[in-house]
């Protein structure tokens with residue numbers, strides 16, 4: 243174990259902006275547009291139309307790695323825009339962690355929606371989200387967030403970089419349920435991809 247501090251072993255703080263749902267300084271920003279999630283939505287005609295109309299941003303992720311000599315605790319803030327593809331609400335791609343023993347903490351700071359979680363063994367959970375809800379995602383659960391509101395939904399994530407991402411199972415089969423608008427309400431419907 244090293245006992246001498248190196249340059250990266252010193253404390254770091256960043257400032258969160260509650261209005262914007264962003265923080266600074268950050269190391270990296272990733273934008274996900276409709277075209278990055280094209281296979282995730284049910285209505286492929288609506289996907290094509292949205293891409294033709296300028297391929298809008300569905301969400302952005304702001305990152306800070308906080309890597310030290312001995313640890314890799316990371317901060318990710320995700321800001322999901324309000325909107326739908328067809329009648330399906332904007333959402334994150336969703337993923338399992340590549341390292342099966344890695345959990346994560348999500349903290350909803352702005353907006354309304356759902357955290358969907360699904361285990362490979364078939365269990366499904368949906369947590370209703372409003373500002374202030376903090377959710378623990380245990381290892382082995384895929385996780386996706388859906389924005390059902392009229393404003394951006396913003397959440398803070400804390401996880402280890404070693405967790406990694408496994409998107410393949412979600413690309414292939416989606417989650418068990420989709421969140422769609424029906425008569426002005428957000429409702430859950432079965433994902434027909436599951437057959």
Ligand code: S6P
Pocket residue numbers: 274303318319320334335336337346385399401405406407
């Ligand atoms: C990382 C963490 C989040 C997501 C982000 C975007 O483990 O769960 O930072 O990466 O919310 O979601 P996705 O599914 O596109 O990676």
Ligand code: ZN
Pocket residue numbers: 337338339346385401
């Ligand atoms: Zn994750």
